[in-house]
Amino acid sequence: MAAPLSASRLVEALRAEGVTVHEVPGWRTNNRNHKGAWGPVNGVLIHHTVTGPGTDVVNLIYDGHSALPGPLSTGCITKDGVVHLTGNGRANHAGGGDGRVLDAVINESYSGRPPATQKHDGSPGAVDGNARFYGWECENEGDGKDPWPRVQYVAMVKATAAICRAHGWGAKSAIGHLEWSDWKVDPRGIDMTDFRRDLAACLALPAGQWKGNDDMAFGDDDVKKLWYGDHIPAVPPPYNNADWLKGNKTWTAKYAIHTIAASGRETLARVKAIEAKVTSLEVGGVDLDALADKVADKLAERLAE
Numbered sequence: 001m002a003a004p005l006s007a008s009r010l011v012e013a014l015r016a017e018g019v020t021v022h023e024v025p026g027w028r029t030n031n032r033n034h035k036g037a038w039g040p041v042n043g044v045l046i047h048h049t050v051t052g053p054g055t056d057v058v059n060l061i062y063d064g065h066s067a068l069p070g071p072l073s074t075g076c077i078t079k080d081g082v083v084h085l086t087g088n089g090r091a092n093h094a095g096g097g098d099g100r101v102l103d104a105v106i107n108e109s110y111s112g113r114p115p116a117t118q119k120h121d122g123s124p125g126a127v128d129g130n131a132r133f134y135g136w137e138c139e140n141e142g143d144g145k146d147p148w149p150r151v152q153y154v155a156m157v158k159a160t161a162a163i164c165r166a167h168g169w170g171a172k173s174a175i176g177h178l179e180w181s182d183w184k185v186d187p188r189g190i191d192m193t194d195f196r197r198d199l200a201a202c203l204a205l206p207a208g209q210w211k212g213n214d215d216m217a218f219g220d221d222d223v224k225k226l227w228y229g230d231h232i233p234a235v236p237p238p239y240n241n242a243d244w245l246k247g248n249k250t251w252t253a254k255y256a257i258h259t260i261a262a263s264g265r266e267t268l269a270r271v272k273a274i275e276a277k278v279t280s281l282e283v284g285g286v287d288l289d290a291l292a293d294k295v296a297d298k299l300a301e302r303l304a305e
Contacts, residue, residue, distance in 0.1 A: 031089025094129025095121035
């Protein structure tokens with residue numbers, strides 16, 4: 001358990017990690033501390049905002065709305081990768097959650113994922129997450145289709161690393177809202193196991209060193225671009241699968257890997273067949289040098305297809 005970071009210490013940690021910080025005017029005194037405890041703190045919760053491009057998302061997270069007063073998180077991470085600080089203290093972001101999950105976060109005792117949550121806000125025995133977690137609200141429509149730009153994802157990892165590093169926590173101190181409350185699905189489109197892997201890679205380096213390039217998991221758009229180049233079809237014939245349209249990165253990545261592997265096996269089989277034919281001709285007085293040239297030309301044509 002740890003005492004919360006001061007506002008100045010949080011800003012210092014974020015800037016050391018290399019993120020772009022915007023201090024929203026008034027954020028240092030914007031909190032819900034009059035409604036309950038703030039701390040001891042145990043981790044960082046990742047959310048999506050469920051907002052589209054027409055929303056003033058930073059002010060929404062700062063002020064809240066009629067049904068839920070702000071601040072709605074420690075900060076809002078927009079699609080351009082800027083970390084907008086919106087609250088310093090207790091915020092209306094986590095709600096009630098599962099005490100078993102909190103214990104697993106505190107002890108960093110789980111494997112790939114924390115135990116499946118069985119609680120939500122208002123559940124008997126639910127733990128007050130607003131007292132225990134920093135929160136990042138990350139700009140996204142939350143429909144599974146809205147993309148997560150790389151610059152935003154990298155900022156999310158680095159901003160989380162800044163808090164974890166300042167407290168001496170590991171990557172398992174960061175969880176998604178869906179891992180805290182069984183009512184929630186955020187951050188939809190991000191696999192928190194992948195996120196924690198990237199967070200661990202960031203924390204393994206000195207502050208500000210992680211670039212989030214080769215270390216970072218490919219998203220759906222990255223897989224499509226790797227597969228098709230710069231001309232990504234809306235629906236790739238003959239693979240008209242609904243998962244493509246939904247942006248299911250697990251399906252598309254898995255499909256790409258399986259197809260590449262199958263292509264490699266087919267190419268290897270062709271090469272072995274050619275080798276067998278060449279071997280059978282060695283005893284027939286054939287000009288193998290001339291034949292080898294023809295085989296090489298034919299193989300090059302096949303591989304270029």
